[in-house]
Amino acid sequence: MSFEKVKSHKSFEGETAFCLHSSSVTKTDMKFSYFKPKTDKIENIIIWLSGLTCTEENFITKAGAQLHLANTNTMIVCPDTSPRGLDLPGEHDSYDFGSGAGFYLNATTEGYKDHYNMYDYIVTELIPMLKDEFKPENFSITGHSMGGHGALVIGLRNPDLFKAISAFSPIVNPTAVAWGEKALTGYLGDDREAWKAYDACELVKSGKRHVKKILIEQGLADEFFEGQLKTKNFEDACTDNNQDLQVNYREGYDHSYYFIASFIGDHIKHLIS
Numbered sequence: 601m602s603f604e605k606v607k608s609h610k611s612f613e614g615e616t617a618f619c620l621h622s623s624s625v626t627k628t629d630m631k632f633s634y635f636k637p638k639t640d641k642i643e644n645i646i647i648w649l650s651g652l653t654c655t656e657e658n659f660i661t662k663a664g665a666q667l668h669l670a671n672t673n674t675m676i677v678c679p680d681t682s683p684r685g686l687d688l689p690g691e692h693d694s695y696d697f698g699s700g701a702g703f704y705l706n707a708t709t710e711g712y713k714d715h716y717n718m719y720d721y722i723v724t725e726l727i728p729m730l731k732d733e734f735k736p737e738n739f740s741i742t743g744h745s746m747g748g749h750g751a752l753v754i755g756l757r758n759p760d761l762f763k764a765i766s767a768f769s770p771i772v773n774p775t776a777v778a779w780g781e782k783a784l785t786g787y788l789g790d791d792r793e794a795w796k797a798y799d800a801c802e803l804v805k806s807g808k809r810h811v812k813k814i815l816i817e818q819g820l821a822d823e824f825f826e827g828q829l830k831t832k833n834f835e836d837a838c839t840d841n842n843q844d845l846q847v848n849y850r851e852g853y854d855h856s857y858y859f860i861a862s863f864i865g866d867h868i869k870h871l872i873s
Contacts, residue, residue, distance in 0.1 A: 649743030704750030819853030
């Protein structure tokens with residue numbers, strides 16, 4: 601499978617590009633962006649998963665990752681957050697379900713099961729396509745909010761595929777918060793046992809592990825910290841089940857890309873070291 605490069609910009613002597621391809625997993629066209637430094641050999645690819653309402657453009661435009669990757673052999677790839685171009689029932693009614701809110705799972709409910717398979721899209725389609733094109737030695741995964749949830753879930757379920765995992769402001773326990781309950785019901789139905797496959801806390805409790813310490817960044821002025829993110833629940837799960845974890849609580853930082861840009865360099869170091 602190949603992709604089309606729709607536009608490209610020279611950036612820090614490398615390339616920031618925006619791409620399009622036809623997906624057999626989502627049965628739609630899918631978009632992703634990337635930054636590739638000026639190098640003869642790509643050793644690492646970081647997968648960045650964005651949050652609710654985002655597209656393939658938000659991170660690559662706002663986070664300032666190019667500066668930190670410019671003199672490395674690491675590129676970063678940012679897929680869109682859901683399939684596009686569909687008109688499924690309820691798909692466009694709210695910001696936290698449907699378009700822009702794929703939650704990085706494989707849907708099983710009517711209509712959505714045919715297209716909203718973002719878990720398989722990342723693991724079985726995007727990564728093999730990148731491997732064929734750029735031939736990296738390693739992949740790592742990270743993300744923000746809904747994308748932080750995706751990074752933790754996909755990373756914990758595929759520990760041999762990813763060298764390292766990190767997250768910014770992740771939804772760590774979606775089975776226990778309103779964002780997650782809405783999305784999981786809509787995509788997976790009412791069987792709460794099925795939801796646990798896409799909950800980082802539940803995965804760690806069930807024995808899923810990553811050999812490397814997981815890094816989480818969380819702002820203490822984040823408006824969603826207490827109600828939706830539940831960082832402490834993941835800390836407790838990791839402590840109780842021997843998963844090495846570092847959570848950096850940052851005084852005064854919120855849920856925005858200003859927060860991400862402030863610490864993305866630390867996460868890049870973690871993901872490629």
